[in-house]
Amino acid sequence: AQSVTQLGSHVSVSEGALVLLRCNYSSSVPPYLFWYVQYPNQGLQLLLKYTSAATLVKGINGFEAEFKKSETSFHLTKPSAHMSDAAEYFCAVISAGNQFYFGTGTSLTVIP
Amino acid sequence: SQTIHQWPATLVQPVGSPLSLECTVEGTSNPNLYWYRQAAGRGLQLLFYSVGIGQISSEVPQNLSASRPQDRQFILSSKKLLLSDSGFYLCAWSVQGLEPQHFGDGTRLSIL
Numbered sequence: 001a002q003s004v005t006q007l008g009s010h011v012s013v014s015e016g017a018l019v020l021l022r023c024n025y026s027s028s029v030p031p032y033l034f035w036y037v038q039y040p041n042q043g044l045q046l047l048l049k050y051t052s053a054a055t056l057v058k059g060i061n062g063f064e065a066e067f068k069k070s071e072t073s074f075h076l077t078k079p080s081a082h083m084s085d086a087a088e089y090f091c092a093v094i095s096a097g098n099q100f101y102f103g104t105g106t107s108l109t110v111i112p
Numbered sequence: 113s114q115t116i117h118q119w120p121a122t123l124v125q126p127v128g129s130p131l132s133l134e135c136t137v138e139g140t141s142n143p144n145l146y147w148y149r150q151a152a153g154r155g156l157q158l159l160f161y162s163v164g165i166g167q168i169s170s171e172v173p174q175n176l177s178a179s180r181p182q183d184r185q186f187i188l189s190s191k192k193l194l195l196s197d198s199g200f201y202l203c204a205w206s207v208q209g210l211e212p213q214h215f216g217d218g219t220r221l222s223i224l
Binding site for chain 1 (some may be wrong): 204
């Protein structure tokens with residue numbers, strides 16, 4: 001069965017610092033991977049998706065993620081954190097059977 | 113473009129009362145539809161999904177039910193709410209295939 005693991009339920013960074021949110025997947029076949037962002041009291045918004053094309057995927061709001069098959073990882077990064085980046089972030093994988101699996105989420109705090 | 117509408121945004125209900133949350137999608141046909149619940153500070157729990165009219169799959173046994181009376185309408189119901197039904201309810205849709213899910217703005221349900 002496919003799954004994703006998000007390491008670190010809470011991450012704090014200073015404004016202007018690098019953001020790194022970790023996601024590892026378990027899959028027996030090349031997966032389709034996604035990152036979502038959720039602001040308080042809102043639904044999830046798609047940040048970016050990996051669909052087996054380029055391994056470095058650029059998303060909205062300056063975020064990007066790199067697919068590393070050797071590490072079974074799809075970590076989300078942003079070079080410089082902004083206060084508006086404070087939110088909950090979810091990694092997700094979709095299986096060949098079209099089943100969606102979400103990680104448990106990482107809460108990002110940005111310290112001014 | 114496709115849009116998803118979910119209402120109401122907030123709801124306060126007494127224990128034992130009925131529930132009906134509605135979700136509609138515009139701009140697409142035959143979408144997959146999903147209901148999730150998100151407890152405070154926790155991840156997403158898939159409650160129901162539907163691949164077509166009248167086709168409902170339940171992921172967890174519970175006090176809730178779902179129906180899909182029309183192609184782009186998904187309803188979450190309960191005959192008698194429990195305190196444990198409190199949470200943030202999210203509706204989502206996707207096209208068939210290996211595509212991301214798109215979420216509504218959610219309903220905050222509080223049971224008193």
